[in-house]
Amino acid sequence: MKRVVVTGMSAITSLGHNWEDFEANLRKKKNAVKIDESLKAIDGLNTQLSAPVEDFERPAHYKRKQIRSMGRISLMATSATENALIDADLLDEKYLKSGRMGIAYGSSSGSSEPMVAFGDLIKSGNMNGINATSYIKMMSHTTAVNVGVFFGISGRIYTTSSACTSSSQAIGYAYEAIKFGKQEMMVAGGGEELCPSQVVVFDTLYATTTKNDTPKNTPRPFDKDRDGLVIGEGACTLILEEYEHAIKRGATIYAEIVGYGTNSDGMHVTQPTKETMAVAITESLNDAGIKASDIGYVNAHGTATDRGDIAETNATEMAVSSNVPISSLKSYLGHTLGACGAIESWASISMMNNGWFAPTLNLDSIDPECGNLDYITGDGREIDTEYVMSNNFAFGGINTSLIFKKFK
Known part of the structure; x- marks a missing residue:
């Protein structure tokens, strides 16, 4: 490999x-x-x-x-x-x-x-x-x-x-x-x-x-x-x-990709399924060969839709942990659809290297149906972590999870 x-x-x-x-x-x-x-x-x-x-x-x-x-x-x-x-x-x-x-x-x-x-x-x-x-x-x-x-x-x-x-x-x-x-x-x-x-x-x-x-x-x-x-x-x-x-060739290295997981809900075209979303996240962790507790930040898909936010956050809690810091950049950019996974990966790597992670905008009162996670709000958060995760989910029940490691 x-x-x-x-x-x-x-x-x-x-x-x-x-x-x-x-x-x-x-x-x-x-x-x-x-x-x-x-x-x-x-x-x-x-x-x-x-x-x-x-x-x-x-x-x-x-x-x-x-x-x-x-x-x-x-x-x-x-x-x-x-x-x-x-x-x-x-x-x-x-x-x-x-x-x-x-x-x-x-x-x-x-x-x-x-x-x-x-x-x-x-x-x-x-x-x-x-x-x-x-x-x-x-x-x-x-x-x-x-x-x-x-x-x-x-x-x-x-x-x-x-x-x-x-x-x-x-x-x-x-x-x-x-x-x-x-x-x-x-x-x-x-x-x-x-x-x-x-x-x-x-x-x-x-x-x-x-x-x-x-x-x-x-x-x-x-x-x-x-x-x-x-x-x-x-x-x-x-x-x-x-x-x-x-x-x-002496290239500058921003990060190492160490984990990738993807699967399909096989259930519904537009209604997400937390159990299979969690499986995709776990596959990424297994591919990286790390523990869930090693993840210092999760960049959420976080679209601000009712069912999507609830399924995703509960899947993240199931697969990672209840205390993992998480935020959504779509609160700034809207949903860029086919571009969002790459933009969010770029941002996750850059935030990891700088040690500061952006908050979710407009998050004033967490939906009690969402997963029990450490939602970043306010002025953001300084976090020193070796691993970040970026998750995305699509129509058709397509689930993806990427893990990036800080390069030292």
Whole structure:
């Protein structure tokens, strides 16, 4: 078995595109949720809130020919990946095209714009607006394919599209590809662009917040007065590398990935099951070969939905312990869907290395039905720990758990 380390990281989020800005906004308790005027125009939609990335633009050096098959989601994924490869000092053809570097990347869906044109085709037989790249922008594996083609990555490719676990599964698959000696380096992550269709999906399930007049007071993960989630967007890439390969070339190592667990509830498409969620968490602990008591912090999925928060926190108590510190970054960013697992892994690693962990915003009164855990509130918490866990759960009963170890 090979050891797997993280040697590059980069993210595009509504709180900033580098760790310094992101952490500063966490410490300021800045909430990126805003009133979304475009949602007001949708008849019958209950929520009017979203958490957009407002300052992302196509990098000036990206030539038109290079990006003609990219929508916004792929542009964000490609930009995040470029910066992560630069961070890892691997933006070099001798690595990218060696066959020893692969890619695992995911999203819930592709870009929205071409979906409209295909909808017109199905509805009225009108092909206007459809061209040779429309499907490539729209397809669920658009991020993985576009990132791979842009950089000429020629190793194995995993295209993960599993809703809210898209990027956590991508990191897990990338970790296993290196661990079992199939690749030496992997680009891993996920992205999502804000789309009204995704908002509507959760709204029809009565899972979105309706606190439309007080956007800064929502979402409220784990709080007894929570009323649903907010949809966000973003992208994040981690560069994973075989330990000896990284050491040999003198790479900076941010953390070691030591555990990954994933499974399926096999019960219900939208109702989570705490027992199988706990099994996935336990699988991650077993993979890492550590005790539950070794985990110093859990980054929760924490969407602020009724059943989701209750199932997740009780599963965490069952598998880890009742005194484990826990918080949810979705209280700042909203739910970034296919990007959340990677963004939260990036943040968990960075917080572990800095020794300060962000609180959950808007958590004033813990729901008594939630698990008995050490919920971080107030100004956050200074914690010196060797291990952090990041958990994500998705429609279809897909459960994931990742464990990162501080590199010394």
